[in-house]
Each structure stands twice: as structure tokens, then as C-alpha cells.
Amino acid sequence: MDPEDDQEIIDSIVNALESDEERSFSPSQTRSDTNRTYSPQVKRLQQPQYSIKKIQSPIIGFKLDCWTIQTFSLDDDLYLDGDLILKCKDQTNSRKIQSLFEKGNEEQREFIFLKLLPGIASLANDIFGNYVVQRILEQGNQQQRELIFEHLSQSILVLSYNTYGCRVAQKLLEISYNTNKFEQIFKIISSQIRKLVIDTNGNHVIQKIAELVKSQKTDWLIEGVLGQIQKLSNDSHGCRLIQQILELSSISQLNEIYKELLSLQDELCLSQYGNYIIQILLQKGPTDVINQIQNTIIKNLEKLSCDKFGSNVVDRSVNISIYMRKEILKVFIHNMNIFYKLSNNCYGNYVIQNFCKQLELNQLLKLSYDSTQFNTQFGQHVYQTLQKLKN
Numbered sequence: 001m002d003p004e005d006d007q008e009i010i011d012s013i014v015n016a017l018e019s020d021e022e023r024s025f026s027p028s029q030t031r032s033d034t035n036r037t038y039s040p041q042v043k044r045l046q047q048p049q050y051s052i053k054k055i056q057s058p059i060i061g062f063k064l065d066c067w068t069i070q071t072f073s074l075d076d077d078l079y080l081d082g083d084l085i086l087k088c089k090d091q092t093n094s095r096k097i098q099s100l101f102e103k104g105n106e107e108q109r110e111f112i113f114l115k116l117l118p119g120i121a122s123l124a125n126d127i128f129g130n131y132v133v134q135r136i137l138e139q140g141n142q143q144q145r146e147l148i149f150e151h152l153s154q155s156i157l158v159l160s161y162n163t164y165g166c167r168v169a170q171k172l173l174e175i176s177y178n179t180n181k182f183e184q185i186f187k188i189i190s191s192q193i194r195k196l197v198i199d200t201n202g203n204h205v206i207q208k209i210a211e212l213v214k215s216q217k218t219d220w221l222i223e224g225v226l227g228q229i230q231k232l233s234n235d236s237h238g239c240r241l242i243q244q245i246l247e248l249s250s251i252s253q254l255n256e257i258y259k260e261l262l263s264l265q266d267e268l269c270l271s272q273y274g275n276y277i278i279q280i281l282l283q284k285g286p287t288d289v290i291n292q293i294q295n296t297i298i299k300n301l302e303k304l305s306c307d308k309f310g311s312n313v314v315d316r317s318v319n320i321s322i323y324m325r326k327e328i329l330k331v332f333i334h335n336m337n338i339f340y341k342l343s344n345n346c347y348g349n350y351v352i353q354n355f356c357k358q359l360e361l362n363q364l365l366k367l368s369y370d371s372t373q374f375n376t377q378f379g380q381h382v383y384q385t386l387q388k389l390k391n
Helices: 003-018 084-088 091-103 108-126 128-137 142-161 164-177 181-188 191-197 204-212 219-225 236-248 251-263 267-271 274-284 285-301 299-303 310-320 324-335 336-343 348-358 377-390
Strands: 050-056 064-072
Touching: 003 084, 064 219, 084 091, 084 108, 091 108, 108 142, 108 181, 108 299, 128 142, 128 164, 128 299, 142 164, 142 181, 142 204, 164 181, 164 204, 164 267, 191 219, 204 219, 204 236, 204 285, 204 324, 219 236, 236 251, 236 274, 251 267, 251 274, 251 285, 267 274, 267 285, 267 377, 274 285, 274 310, 274 336, 285 310, 285 324, 299 310, 299 336, 299 348, 310 324, 310 348, 324 348, 336 348, 336 377
Parallel strands: none
Antiparallel strands: 050 064
């Protein structure tokens, strides 16, 4: 090959690198990929950056300085130039900076930290920046954690109400647990417990505290939910918070909670999330509370069994209580029309099948049924189950 031809190749590559036009150097990279902009930074800085490295030509007979194009690696310090706070608010750059902080040496970590610290509050509430803050809290040194804590502790309520900030608030609680810093945050959060428990984001923060302190500090949590159980039970997160209270607190602490729950039991049994609370009470509540709920179930057996969520409550009561199986059997023996109605219902048939499976054979034989009454596809499922159980 003529050396002049090689020189032309070199010149064309160099011209391409120096050109202001956007070019694609990778066969797998399309032009649309090159033009993609993820943040309001200058587009040119968003294009893939390249370094130039000399290599020896393999051509025999003479030496030729040729060029190859290499992408900068994540740990290249040049990547950390510019507005690092702004970069963290971009999805791709946020991930890269997290990776660099995780894999970088102490000097690189400290460099990243110092550039981000002035904007740490803004990043904590950002859709992508919050992940960077969490990564630093997890893997940074003690001094870095303390500086972040100083910057964020006084704005812990703002974080708690924010969709993304609540994640950082939870991480701060987790990192500072069993220290004076946790007590400081806890005191601030406790001042707005009643507002936080019914807030979509604040509820997560309260759940994190409940998870950490377990049964040590549940009185403040009980005070926060009293009078608000109806509202909380209509939300998946609020429902979970009530479940945590029931699981972590002693019976003596829960007397007021039990009273409020029992006053709402008819509504809770039919609630998408509230039915789970009733199921927990049936399984772990005190005897007097369980008895009241069981009486309500027997009284409203038909209504609950034919409801999508109420049927779950009936099922649970049948599974865990011999008394309930006996009482429900009495209802059916006295009025088989209820048995047939439930059998032919899209939800009730599952209740009947489960109920029959829990009975002993001598109890099952007390049900004198007419096969012609199972006149729907659901009823046929029940009938087939009865035949299998008797055989």
C-alpha cells in the first residue's frame, strides 16, 4: 500500500475528529442515538467523547503512525468536569456518577462529594439525583455522612412529603438509627405525625421508623392514627401502617385502636385494603375483639360471601376457627337457600368450597342438598367438590 494512501486515511480520521458535525464512529450507533439529549447541557458535551492513541502499523516495510478511537472509561477524571450537580439530574449521568463513586478511589469519591454537597438538598428531591444521595449515604465515609446529615436534617419534613425526597429521608433514618442524630430527626417528624401518616409519601417515612423502632416507640404512632383509621384503611400504604401497629404493639396499648376498628368493621370487611386488617384481628386479636367480628360475619354471611373482598374475611374465619365452621353449618342447615345462593355466586362458590373442605365427613353429611340447585358454572364447581369429598 502506498504511504500517501495511508496519509490520506489518517487525514480523513483527524478531520472527522476535529469537525463540528455530529458523526457516528460505531457501526452499532445510529444517528438518532447520537442526537439524543438527556439534559439541558450543551449538546456537544453530550456526544460520546473520544481519546486518540498512536499504534504501529502492521504493514511490513515501513513504520506508520496510525490512529485508533477509544471511548473514555467511567473512571476517567475528565468525566467529572463541568456542572456535576446538573449531571446528577440526568438519568444516564446519574447512573454513571453512582458507578464512579462506588468504584472510584478515595480521592475521586471526595472530589465527587465536594462538588455535590452545595446542591445536596436539591438532589435529594430530584427524580434521579436522589439515587446519588442515597449511594453516598450508603458507601461514603463517616465524615461525608455527617455533612449530608447537617445539610438535610432541618429539611427532613420537606423531604418526607416529597415523592423522591422521602426515599432519602428513609435512608437518613436507617443510617442514623441508634444515634443521637436519629433522635433529632425523630423529634422533628413526630411533630407532624398526624399529617405524615395520611400523606402518600410521608407514610413511607413513618413505616420506616416503625420498622426500625419495632415495639420500642409505638405510643406516638398510635396517637398519630387514632381518629384517622377510616381514611388510612382506604389506602394500601395506610393499611400496611395499621397492620404494623397491630403486630408491634401490646394489647394494652391497642385498646383505643380496637374500639375504632370495631366501630368500622362492617365497612372494613368490604374494603379492598381494610379486609386485611380484619383478617389480622381474627388471627391475632384479643378474644373479645375476635368474638365481635365473628358475630358480625355470621350476621352478614350472605352479603360478605358474595363480595370480592368480604369473601376473603369469611374464608379466613373458616380456616382458623372451629367455632365459625360449626356456626356457619347451622346457618346452612337451617336455610339451604343461602347455601345454594352462595354456591352459584362468582365469589360465594369459593367460600362454599373452602368451607366444605374444612368440615369433617360427619359434618359434611348433614348438608342435604339438591343437585339441580347448582344451576350455574360456579354451582357446578361446588357440586363436583362435594362429590369428591364424599367419595
